[in-house]
Amino acid sequence: MRREAKFVQDSRNAQETKPTLKLCVQSLSSLISLTHSIKVFAVKWQLIRNKLEELNSGLISADASDQNPAxxxxxxxxxxxxxxxxDLARRCVDLSYSGKLLMQSDLDIILAKFELHVKRLNEIFSSGMLTPGQALIVSKPAIGACKDDMAFYVRDLLTRMRIADNDMKRQALVNLLEVVxxxxxxxxxxxxxxxxxxxLVGFLNIQEQVVQELSVKVISVIAEFDSYKGSLLxxxxxAPLIRVVETGTLDGQKWASRCLMRLTQNADNAWSVSAHGGVTALLKICSSEGSTAELIVPSCGALRNVAAVEEIKRFMVEEGAVSIFIKLVRSKDDIIQMNSMEFxxxxxxxxxxxxxxxxxxxxxxxxxxxxDPLTTQSNKSRETALRVIENLFFSSAGSIEMLVNCGFMELLLxxxxxxxxxxxxxxxxxxxxLCSTSEETKKLLGDAGFMSEFMKLLDAKAFEVREMAAEALSSxxxxxxxxxxxxxxxQNIRSLLRLLEPEEGNLGYKKFLLxxxxxxxxxxxxxxxxxxSDHVKNIEKLAAAEISDAKKIIRRLSTNRFRSMFSGMWHP
Known part of the structure; x- marks a missing residue:
């Protein structure tokens, strides 16, 4: 009852007291609170509450200049x-309205009035009649605050962004970036x-650099969430992001290219980027002498994403992407090197x-x-280079020959x-x-001394390493x-037989040893x-355990002049 009486008193104050900025803000706050207790016409009241909060935060942002006629x-x-x-709110709370259609009509009229008030407030701010010099600042809600308080704070920031004062826009964006x-x-x-x-999207098109940079940073945070990318798109x-990439500051370009990289993770957006000149703009960044890793890496990432579309990939190649990225492979920056190789x-x-x-x-x-071991590249870059060479050049005999002629075998060893x-x-x-490519390549590997290295790795700690070494050796x-x-x-034979000991376990790599x-x-x-060999009995034990390859080896060893050596030990 006390709460209802307070709202009734606020309503009377709004009608009877000479309106001032302070009283207006108080009555708006009271009405906003009252709307949360209304259970009927929820959508209508939500729209009205949005406008109330926008008006409230806008008037709070104003200084005490209510003597101005406007x-x-x-x-x-x-x-x-x-x-x-x-009055309408009270009747909705009490369910004392005469009819739903009439109440809906009354609520539509009220919503339209508040929309006009918001528009007028923005015009007054734009004209400079209200200034933020002595503005009241809505405090950031404490950690764990309710959603309504958080939403009120965000709406207040939105109102400040709409005011045609760059200082206020900048501060509001700083606060928004902080909370998101x-x-x-x-x-x-x-x-x-x-x-x-x-x-925020509109701010990307303005000339005020700080506002543009802050806006693209906020957008970049939003773009990290897959579920919100649709709202941005x-x-x-x-188009605004690409304009920032083309003409923005270095910081703006960096964040805009990051956004494009995230948005193009869905290949469906590739055509939109291409249609607005994004591919050309991103290639320009990658080819520019002054571009840093912070610019090149996300730009390269976005280009890598849109390359999933064959037509766009062909366009990039025609625009010189190959020469651009071969040059970047020789960059002094490891991150640029790796991204360029992957591209x-x-x-x-x-x-x-x-x-x-x-x-x-x-x-x-x-x-x-x-x-080249004489260069100072990171191991990560070298790992990437090895993978790219394997994926791109092992399918062609001519490419392998070129690799060999350029000293690849020595580097790999x-x-x-x-x-x-x-x-x-x-x-x-x-x-x-490489062993699986051709017999000629196997000969080259043998001449280069790879087999002795494979033998050493048969004793490696990692199972994966032992298995790969055994596979390569068997090939x-x-x-x-x-x-x-x-x-x-x-010692090669002795080592292989020793590794077949039963206590070594029935590891998969034994099939390659056999x-x-x-x-x-x-x-x-x-x-x-x-x-x-002293370890020949290991094969016998495996054969006795019905290991097919071990039985085949025993049969070969048991033929002709070797048969007598197995007499009494094995009968095929």
């Missing part, structure tokens, strides 16, 4: 509309205020024409430069011997893949020349060395 006239009009609204960066709930509220998203964000991989994978353009443009030499475990594992993966010994070289080292031994039993020298 201002005092607005205050009187707002006060009168508030008084009418109190701290709490995801504010991001949701911003998106729910479609007007606010529209204002429906507000026409693409080249994206546009050339499965595209023979582009792959040849990369080769012709010196792409192989640029990638091998990163692998160097990193296979590297003490960095991650880099060594990548080098082993690449070497294993290598299929070539007679490599098999002969392998048998020249007596495959290697199977190849070796194809000659007398190989069979004799296996028979003379």
């Amino acid at each position: 201002v005092s006239g607005l205050i009187r009009a707002v006060t009168a509309t508030v008084a009418e609204s109190f 960066s701290e709490d995801d709930k504010y991001v949701k509220i911003v998106v729910e205020f479609r007007d606010l998203v529209g204002v 429906s507000s026409g964000i693409i 080249l991989q994206v546009i050339a994978l499965g595209d023979e024409i582009t792959r040849k353009m990369i080769i012709k443009g010196g792409g192989i030499q640029a990638l091998l430069w990163i692998l 160097h990193y296979l011997q590297n003490v960095d475990a991650s880099l060594q594992e990548i080098a082993l993966k690449v070497a294993t893949r 290598m010994v299929m070539v007679p020349k490599n098999r002969k070289r392998f048998l020249q080292e007596d 495959s290697t031994l199977m190849a070796i039993t194809g000659c007398n020298t190989g069979r004799r060395k296996i028979m003379n």
Whole structure:
């Protein structure tokens, strides 16, 4: 009852007291509170409450200049509309209205009046009759505040942004950036205020650099959420972002390109970026001498995303993307190097024409430069270079020949011997893949000394490394020349047989070890060395355990002059 009596008194004050800015704000605040208790016509009252909050925060933002005729006239009009609204609100709370259609009509009239008041307030602010010099500032809600308080604060910031005073816009944007960066709930509220998203997008088109930069930073935070990207796109964000990329400050360009990278993660937006000249603008950033990693990396990311559309990828290639990014591969910045290599991989994978353009443009030499131990590249860059070389150039005999002629085998062997475990594992993966390309390549690997390195890695701690080394070795010994070289080292056979000990566990890599031994039993020298090893019984044990390859090896060892050596031990 006390609460209802207070609202009745506020209504009387609004009608009877000479309206002032202070009283007007008080009556608006009371009406806003009352609307939250209304259970009927919820949508209508939500629209009215939005306008009430906008008016309230706008008037709070004004200084005490209600002596101005235009201002005092607005205050009187707002006060009168508030008084009418109190009566409608009371009847909705009490359910004492005469009819739904009539009440809906009355609420539509009230909403239209408040919309006119908001428009008039914005005009007064734009004219300079109200200034923010002594403005009251709505305090940021405490952590854990209710959604209504958070929404009121955001609406207050929106009102300040609409005022044609750049200082107030800047401060409001600073405050907005702070809250959306701290709490995801504010991001949701911003998106729910479609007007606010529209204002932020509009700020991207103005000349005031700080306002533009702050706006694109707020938009960048919103763009991090997949569920809110649709709101940005429906507000026409693409074209303004591209304009910032083209003409904005370095900071603005950085954040705008980040936004484009996030928005183009959905390939459906690629055409919109391309249609507004975004591809050309992003390529220009990547080719500019003054561009930093902060600019190039997100621009490259956006271009990599839109390259999913074949027509856009072809346009980029025609615009010189290959030469631009080969040059960036030689950058001194590791992040630029890695992103550039990955971009080249994206546009050339499965595209023979582009792959040849990369080769012709010196792409192989640029990638091998990163692998050169005499340069000071990071291991991450070198790992990326190895992956890109594997993915782009192992499918063609001509490309492999060029790699060999440029010293790739020596570099790969160097990193296979590297003490960095991650880099060594990548080098082993690449070497294993190289083994599967052709018999000629296997011969080259054998001549370069890869088999001895594979043997060493059979004792590695990591299971994945041991298995890859065993796989590569089994592939290598299929070539007679490599098999002969392998048998020249007596310890090779002993090592393989030792690794077949039952206590080593039934690991998958044993199938590759058995495959290697199977190849070796194809000659007398190989069979004799296996028979003379102290660990030959390991094969017998595996054969007894019904391991198919082990049984096949025993059968080969049991033929002709070797059969007597197994008499009493094994009967095939």
